[in-house]
Amino acid sequence: MRTLPAELRRRRRPALALCAALLAAWPVAGVRLAAEPLPPPAEALIAAAGLEGARTGYILADLDGGAVLASRRADEAFLPASTAKIATAVAALEVLGGGHRFETALQLSGEDLYLVGGGDPLLAVEDLMSLARAGVEAGVARARFFYDDSLLARAALIDAGQSDWATYNPGVSALSLSFNRRRVIWGARPGGGLAAFALPGGDLAPLRAMTGGGEPLFHRLETPDGPTWRLTVRGRGRTWLPVSRPSRFAAGLFRELAAMHGLALTRPEAGSAPADARTVARHRGPRLVDIAGLSLQYSNNLVAELMGLGAARRLAGRPETLEASAARLQAELDRRLSGDGTDWLLDRHSGLSSRSRASPRRMAALLRYADGRRYGGRSFESLLPVSGWKGPLADWEDEPALAFRVWAKTGTMYYGRGLAGYLHAASGRRLAFALFTSDLDERRRLDALGPEPDTEERERAEAWLAQARDLERDLLKRWALAF
Numbered sequence: 079m080r081t082l083p084a085e086l087r088r089r090r091r092p093a094l095a096l097c098a099a100l101l102a103a104w105p106v107a108g109v110r111l112a113a114e115p116l117p118p119p120a121e122a123l124i125a126a127a128g129l130e131g132a133r134t135g136y137i138l139a140d141l142d143g144g145a146v147l148a149s150r151r152a153d154e155a156f157l158p159a160s161t162a163k164i165a166t167a168v169a170a171l172e173v174l175g176g177g178h179r180f181e182t183a184l185q186l187s188g189e190d191l192y193l194v195g196g197g198d199p200l201l202a203v204e205d206l207m208s209l210a211r212a213g214v215e216a217g218v219a220r221a222r223f224f225y226d227d228s229l230l231a232r233a234a235l236i237d238a239g240q241s242d243w244a245t246y247n248p249g250v251s252a253l254s255l256s257f258n259r260r261r262v263i264w265g266a267r268p269g270g271g272l273a274a275f276a277l278p279g280g281d282l283a284p285l286r287a288m289t290g291g292g293e294p295l296f297h298r299l300e301t302p303d304g305p306t307w308r309l310t311v312r313g314r315g316r317t318w319l320p321v322s323r324p325s326r327f328a329a330g331l332f333r334e335l336a337a338m339h340g341l342a343l344t345r346p347e348a349g350s351a352p353a354d355a356r357t358v359a360r361h362r363g364p365r366l367v368d369i370a371g372l373s374l375q376y377s378n379n380l381v382a383e384l385m386g387l388g389a390a391r392r393l394a395g396r397p398e399t400l401e402a403s404a405a406r407l408q409a410e411l412d413r414r415l416s417g418d419g420t421d422w423l424l425d426r427h428s429g430l431s432s433r434s435r436a437s438p439r440r441m442a443a444l445l446r447y448a449d450g451r452r453y454g455g456r457s458f459e460s461l462l463p464v465s466g467w468k469g470p471l472a473d474w475e476d477e478p479a480l481a482f483r484v485w486a487k488t489g490t491m492y493y494g495r496g497l498a499g500y501l502h503a504a505s506g507r508r509l510a511f512a513l514f515t516s517d518l519d520e521r522r523r524l525d526a527l528g529p530e531p532d533t534e535e536r537e538r539a540e541a542w543l544a545q546a547r548d549l550e551r552d553l554l555k556r557w558a559l560a561f
Contacts, residue, residue: 114479114504117556120150127549129542132493132517134549137438138557141449141500141508147561151438153421156514157494157521158436161487162429163382164498165422165441167370167461168448169407170389172414176367176454180388182253184213185355191221191343192351193329195253197230197388198363199381200372202256203278203331205361210336212359220342224349225329227252230387231397234305234322236379237431241529243296243307246379247430248320250387250400255328257380258321262307265314274309276319278331298322367454371461374487375469379428386427400426415443429489432521441498441512449500449510459485459500474551479504479558486511492531492539493521495546501554503561513553515546 117123124134135151146152180198182205184191191213195201230252240247248258264274295310296319305322321327329346336343363369366385373381383400390403393410404424412419421440425431448458463469466481470488474480486499498512524531524539531539 114559116559117552120148120553120556123549123552123556127545127552129515129517129545129549131519132515132542132546134513134515135438136511136513136553137442138501138509138511138561139442139446141446141510144446147509148557149438152442153437153439155421155423155435155437156496156516157432157489157491157518158422158429158434158441158496158514159489159491159494160377160379160429161441161489161496161498161512161514162424162427162434162436163373163377164448164487165411165424165436165444166382166386166407166427167374168444168458169411170366170385171370171453171458172451173389173392173407173410174366176365176370176452176456178366180363180366180384182209182361182363183357184209184216184218184359185226185351186216186218186221186358187352187355189221190224190349191218192224192226192349192355193253193332193346194226194351195229195251195325195328196363197252197254197384197391198361199254199369199378199384200363201254201328201361203335206255206328206332207335209359209361210332210339210341213336214339214341216358218341218358221344223329223333223343223346224351225253225325225346226349226351227325228350229397230384230391231399231403232325233400235320236383236400236426236428239432239525239529240430242298242322243319245318245320248380249322249324250380250383251323251325252387253325253328254380254384255321255324255331257378258324258327259318260321260327261316262309262319263316264309264311272311274311278334365454367456367461370453371456374461375463377470377488379430382428383426403427411444415440415447417443429491432491432494432525436496436512436514438512438514441496442510445498445500445510445512462487462499477551477555479555480551483558484554489514490543491521492524492536493517493542495543495550497550497554501558503558505561507561509557509561511554511557513550515549517542 135154137152138148139146181196182198183194185194233250235247245259261277267273297308299306299308333343387403390398390406404427408424421437423435425433462485463471465471465484466475483502486497489496494516496514501509501511
């Protein structure tokens with residue numbers, strides 16, 4: 079995540095320009111923005127977008143009276159991508175409550191010490207250091223060491239259909255650390271050849287030098303000690319790689335930190351803490367409402383998956399797979415929204431899977447439901463990224479009709495683009511909207527090529543996404559001015 083000084087440096091000039099634009103054009107007492115020409119009708123905008131073969135669907139509804147002001151293909155299925163995180167956030171907040179906190183504990187039973195994962199999506203190295211110190215202060219000097227991740231189901235990666243070396247697709251467990259990724263650095267070895275190491279510690283599989291140009295390649299390998307990596311690289315470089323066994327990774331790092339405080343632990347093994355184990359230290363994570371806000375702002379897939387798994391476990395009373403837990407939360411939302419579930423499919427909690435589907439009407443209904451709720455003292459709208467200020471809609475700062483008026487979650491995958499949230503129209507009306515553009519045929523073709531499309535395919539898909547984003551902006555501007 080960006081540090082505050084970097085954020086301030088990056089945003090200072092755009093923020094000043096935005097303030098000037100807002101002061102010049104902000105509506106007073108519901109008066110329409112002056113000198114803002116109304117964009118062409120929606121059908122003309124969609125035709126001009128050049129997205130041949132794609133479908134665009136949307137719905138726009140008044141939050142006060144519930145009247146549908148505009149709609150197109152509102153009941154058809156689209157790729158929701160990361161807009162699915164809206165459903166996960168609402169379900170988790172409804173089931174667990176905005177004040178819920180995930181706990182990570184150190185428990186002692188005889189001479190055995192257990193690091194017990196509680197599904198905290200934001201557990202960090204600093205938290206493990208604090209737990210290690212607290213364990214020493216509680217009188218633990220040496221112990222056999224176990225890690226307990228039995229609270230939630232484990233997965234080596236979120237979606238097997240996606241790249242296995244992308245950090246947005248890491249392993250998942252109740253004991254997850256720093257978004258389940260590690261830093262990898264490589265360079266020339268003295269005397270010739272290449273060397274690589276990972277932070278935190280751990281050797282990598284042998285390297286072989288790349289003979290030509292191109293991007294580094296990473297190959298996951300299965301070894302007796304678990305998955306590792308073979309790198310095909312050249313020169314010097316660094317990157318992040320996902321961790322597929324996060325519980326073991328976190329426990330290994332905890333052991334190193336504990337040793338710094340004089341706490342001697344054996345090599346970590348998997349094991350469930352007995353019921354009579356005594357808690358000697360615990361770390362309580364942030365409130366769920368704050369975690370949900372970060373999930374929606376930064377669109378981190380692991381955070382969404384852990385929130386969903388935790389909420390589904392509360393409902394089921396047992397750990398469930400990513401697929402089963404997503405289905406359980408979808409059923410819970412259908413119950414609260416009085417729906418039958420036929421107009422959407424949540425294959426995962428994060429929207430990473432290209433098998434997920436959603437209709438504009440279902441997504442808008444979810445937004446209307448959440449709008450009347452309070453979670454930890456906050457409105458759901460306030461958890462969403464705001465246009466013209468930060469997040470994926472920050473570049474709307476040059477549009478007075480949109481800046482600060484759209485609070486919405488974006489969704490992006492190749493041949494699938496979505497935007498769903500709240501719009502404050504120039505007239506003063508508050509609107510809920512869901513807008514999707516998908517080319518399911520192209521997405522299926524891309525999936526058939528495997529998880530690593532070549533450069534030409536990526537460039538083609540990126541160009542498609544740029545057109546879809548431009549269409550979103552044009553449609554939102556029309557709605558902001560017309561309604």
